[in-house]
Every structure is written in C-alpha cells, then in structure tokens.
Amino acid sequence: xxxxxxxxxxxxxxxxxxxxxxxxxxxxxxxxxxxxxxxxxxxxxxxxxxxxxxxxxxxxxxxxxxxxxxxxxxxxxxxxxxxxxxxxxxxxxxxxxxxxxxxxxxxxxxxxxxxxxxxxxxxxxxxxxxxxxxxxxxxxxxxxxxxxxxxxxxxxxxxxxxxxxxxxxxxxxxxxxxxxxxxxxxxxxxxxxxxxxx
Amino acid sequence: xxxxxxxxxxxxxxxxxxxxxxxxxxxxxxxxxxxxxxxxxxxxxxxxxxxxxxxxxxxxxxxxxxxxxxxxxxxxxxxxxxxxxxxxxxxx
Numbered sequence: 001x002x003x004x005x006x007x008x009x010x011x012x013x014x015x016x017x018x019x020x021x022x023x024x025x026x027x028x029x030x031x032x033x034x035x036x037x038x039x040x041x042x043x044x045x046x047x048x049x050x051x052x053x054x055x056x057x058x059x060x061x062x063x064x065x066x067x068x069x070x071x072x073x074x075x076x077x078x079x080x081x082x083x084x085x086x087x088x089x090x091x092x093x094x095x096x097x098x099x100x101x102x103x104x105x106x107x108x109x110x111x112x113x114x115x116x117x118x119x120x121x122x123x124x125x126x127x128x129x130x131x132x133x134x135x136x137x138x139x140x141x142x143x144x145x146x147x148x149x150x151x152x153x154x155x156x157x158x159x160x161x162x163x164x165x166x167x168x169x170x171x172x173x174x175x176x177x178x179x180x181x182x183x184x185x186x187x188x189x190x191x192x193x194x195x196x197x198x
Numbered sequence: 199x200x201x202x203x204x205x206x207x208x209x210x211x212x213x214x215x216x217x218x219x220x221x222x223x224x225x226x227x228x229x230x231x232x233x234x235x236x237x238x239x240x241x242x243x244x245x246x247x248x249x250x251x252x253x254x255x256x257x258x259x260x261x262x263x264x265x266x267x268x269x270x271x272x273x274x275x276x277x278x279x280x281x282x283x284x285x286x287x288x289x290x
Contacts, residue, residue: 018246045209
C-alpha cells in the first residue's frame with residue numbers, strides 16, 4: 001500500500017508539472033521514456049532471475065498448482081472481453097491488454113503507454129491499482145463465498161507480495177505457497193502477454 | 199516490443215548468475231524503483247499536457263473501475279470452479 005502511494009504521487013507530480021507547464025520545452029519534446037523503459041525491463045529481469053523465490057517456486061510446480069494462475073488468466077480475459085463487448089470505447093485487444101496487468105500497475109501501464117498511447121496507459125494504471133485495492137478490501141468476502149483460491153485470483157500478480165499478508169490471513173498459511181506461486185508466474189508473464197497482445 | 203522482452207530475458211540470466219551478490223542486487227533493486235518512479239512521472243507529464251485525456255478524466259476513470267470489476271469477477275468465478283473441482287477434496 002505504501003508502494004502504491006509513492007508511485008501514485010510520482011504520477012500526480014508529473015501530472016501537475018505537465019498541467020502547469022513547469023518543465024523546460026526540451027524535456028517535453030524529447031521522449032526519454034523508451035530508454036527508461038529499456039533500463040527498467042533489464043532491471044526487472046535481474047530482479048526476477050536473482051529472486052530465490054522464483055527458483056524455489058519452479059521446484060514446487062505440479063499440475064494442480066499451475067491451474068491457479070491459468071484460472072486467473074482465463075477468468076480475467078473472459079471478464080474483460082465481456083466488458084469490451086458491452087461498450088464501444090475499448091476494443092477487445094485493448095481490454096485484454098489492460099487485464100493482462102493482473103494488478104502489476106507500474107510495469108503494465110508504462111508498457112501499454114509505449115505501444116498504445118497515454119489514454120490506455122492511464123486506464124491500465126488506474127485499473128490495476130484498483131485491482132490491488134479491491135483485493136485488499138474484499139479478500140474476506142471472496143474467501144468466504146468463492147473458495148480459498150478467490151483472493152489469490154483477485155490479487156493476480158500482487159498475490160506474491162502486497163496482498164499476500166491479507167490473503168494468508170483469511171485462507172490460511174497452507175495456501176501461502178500457492179498464492180506466491182500464482183503471483184510470481186503472473187508477474188513474469190505480464191510483459192510477455194502484453195507484448196504478444198498489442 | 200521485442201527489445202523489451204530480449205532485455206528482460208537477458209536480465210533474468212544475469213540475475214540468476216549474480217543471485218549471491220547481495221550489494222549488487224540491493225543496488226539494482228533501488229535502481230528499479232527509481233526507473234518506475236521516473237516512468238510514472240513521465241506518464242504523468244504527458245497526461246498533464248494532453249487536453250484530450252484531462253477533459254475526459256471522469257470517463258477514463260469510470261472505464262478503469264468497470265473493466266477492473268469485470269476482470270476480478272471473471273477471475274474469481276473461474277478460480278471458484280478450479281477450487282471446487284481440484285482443491286476442495288484435499289481438505290478435511
């Protein structure tokens with residue numbers, strides 16, 4: 001939660017700087033964000049590759065545990081496709097790209113901005129932050145009425161870190177490994193899925 | 199977009215080789231955070247200078263809320279089925 005507030009405040013700061021034209025024109029005309037994105041992706045790779053969790057998790061793979069992130073992906077895509085069919089502002093491709101963030105708002109929003117522009121990037125940012133917030137608030141409800149995988153599923157990529165404490169509190173520590181597994185798999189898949197879709 | 203994936207894969211390989219270099223990882227972790235902060239700041243700047251987005255912010259916000267509700271509903275329902283058919287029997 002603290003992380004989201006910091007990130008959101010950087011976004012809002014940028015917003016204000018842009019709105020009140022506080023930056024020199026040269027900075028507005030040159031787009032540095034692509035280079036920053038390249039650096040970020042390389043660093044994210046190092047983070048994933050060096051994470052002990054990643055490799056321990058791979059050892060715990062079995063058929064059933066793979067079903068969990070698979071259900072998150074399938075369910076999210078069914079949901080957002082339905083959404084795109086009910087309105088005409090977003091195409092199916094765009095909706096699936098936004099859904100593919102699975103709560104990983106920082107990475108998904110900058111990737112989507114780079115390919116599809118700022119409007120969809122902002123939607124991705126807001127939507128994926130909201131996904132984390134809803135998971136934090138409604139985990140008890142999801143766990144009670146929709147089974148122990150529901151909070152993990154709602155959490156998406158965040159089920160490995162930011163929403164993990166609340167999830168394990170309501171579904172039990174024996175499901176923590178499944179939660180981390182699902183979150184790690186989705187986190188790694190986010191950039192690949194967005195790249196394939198857009 | 200290919201460049202992005204190649205760089206990430208390269209990072210994963212390097213990260214795997216250097217996973218015991220704790221100072222290096224602490225450094226890259228901090229750098230990662232700052233790269234994210236800078237990118238979101240820049241996203242903010244380009245949104246702040248984009249009249250079209252600013253004028254439609256309420257509409258964009260509503261869309262973001264609705265798509266998230268659909269995404270969560272879909273994934274919660276599918277994982278409910280998965281839980282029911284594959285996980286429930288394991289519990290006493």
